[in-house]
Amino acid sequence: MAIRPLHVCIGPTGHIVQVGKSFCKLGVGNPTGARFLEVFEIMRPTKPASMSELRGLAGQVLRLRLRAEPGLGLRGLVVDDQAQGAILDLSFGIAVVDAVQRFGLTARDFASSDLVMELLFLQEAKSSAMAASFSLNARLNGARLAAETDALTDGLTGLHNRRALDGALSRLGKSDTEYAILQMDLDRFKQVNDTLGHGVGDTVLKRVASILRSQTRQDDLLVRAGGDEFVIVCPGLTDHLRLTSLAAGLIRNISEPAMIDGQDVTIGASVGIAVSIKAARGDPASCVSRADVALYAAKRSGRGQHVFWSADMGDTLAELVLPVP
Incomplete structure (x- = not known):
């Protein structure tokens, strides 16, 4: 024995x-x-x-x-x-x-x-299998989160994209949260792209994204909607003075001249602002449309400024009537 x-x-x-x-x-x-x-x-x-x-x-x-x-x-x-x-x-x-x-x-x-050796072998095999499974699950979850993040992120600026905006608007529409939406276009950006090239243009867009991050709150949703179009969703912020300060700060910082690839680059920005109203709080898409109307009014009024939407402008660009100075 x-x-x-x-x-x-x-x-x-x-x-x-x-x-x-x-x-x-x-x-x-x-x-x-x-x-x-x-x-x-x-x-x-x-x-x-x-x-x-x-x-x-x-x-x-x-x-x-x-x-x-x-x-x-x-x-x-x-x-x-x-x-x-x-x-x-x-x-x-x-x-x-x-x-x-x-x-x-x-x-x-x-x-x-x-026979305990068989048990130990099985235990080791089980532990190894569990460790491998945990590692695989971690990698799969990481890949899934990365894919979801990529699907909601603008590849150039790292801001959110239109898909993320749609999701945020849907959630706002189901809540009682008041909010403001800022539509922003860059002024003279096409001229930069045409004369200095798309490489410089891309750098300008990244600089604008950085300014947006530095000027807004952590809870604000920053979206590059396409080209030189940006949208900011500000949940819980409807005070006109604070929104005026935000818009003015964005325009001022974006309009500062910048040296990019040895080139002196100067652009500007125009901002349209719409604040949710109780009757239409559940329809954020209408608020986005009104912010777009206000943006168009800002551009028509000379660019480089911000304009709040008002009822006399209409709800769509087709209804836009500029206020009499």
């Missing part, structure tokens, strides 16, 4: 005379010379009071535990050593996985024929 490396040999006097090479890993030191019943507590099926009673249990499995580690349950097969002593062939039973992790045991701490 192959004895496990965790065996304990007990002499005729009831003292431990030898332990397996892996026993000392259990954190109790080397108990050689100590009385067996001072090191171990036998739980069941019976508690022998003498060596003769212990040898009489040969072939049976005892449930026992180390007195120094009461939480560590062990099983011990009693073997008569034919010299008035006994050998306990120890194992951990179903707690083997916890024991391996707790005490840093390896395959060398178990007999090669021990």
Whole structure:
């Protein structure tokens, strides 16, 4: 019979005379010379009071535990050593996985024929499979989030795109939140593209995106709607003075001359603003249309300025009537 490396040999006097090479890993030191019943507590099926009673249990499995580690349950097969002593062939039973992790045991701490090796192999395979599954799920979730982000982001400026705008407007339409929408076009941008090239034009658009981020709140939705058209959705912001300050700051900063690729570039911006009203709060698309009307009015009035939508302008560009100065 192959004895496990965790065996304990007990002499005729009831003292431990030898332990397996892996026993000392259990954190109790080397108990050689100590009385067996001072090191171990036998739980069941019976508690022998003498060596003769212990040898009489040969072939049976005892449930026992180390007195120094009461939480560590062990099983011990009693073997008569034919010299008035006994050998306990120890194992951990179903707690083997916890024991391996707790005490840093390896395959060398178990007999090669021990079925526990199969269990450890299965546990390792399961752990590896779970780790691989977790890693795969993390990669898939990362890829999904990246794809969703890409689908809602303008590739050049990193701002949101029209798809993101549509989603935000849909959510606003289902809420009671007041909001303002700013439509902004760049002035003289086409001239920059035509004379200095699209590379410079792209840099200008990135600069504008940076200005938008620096001038707006974290909760505001910044959208490049296409070309040199931008939309800002400001949930919870309807105060005309604050909106005036925002629009004026955007126009002022965007109109500052910039040196790009050795070229002195100057553009401008016009802004149309529409504030949600209680009767039409559930229809953000109408608010977007009104902001577009106000933007057109700003451009018609000389560019480089902002205009608030008013009812006398109409709801669409086809109805636009400019206020009399």
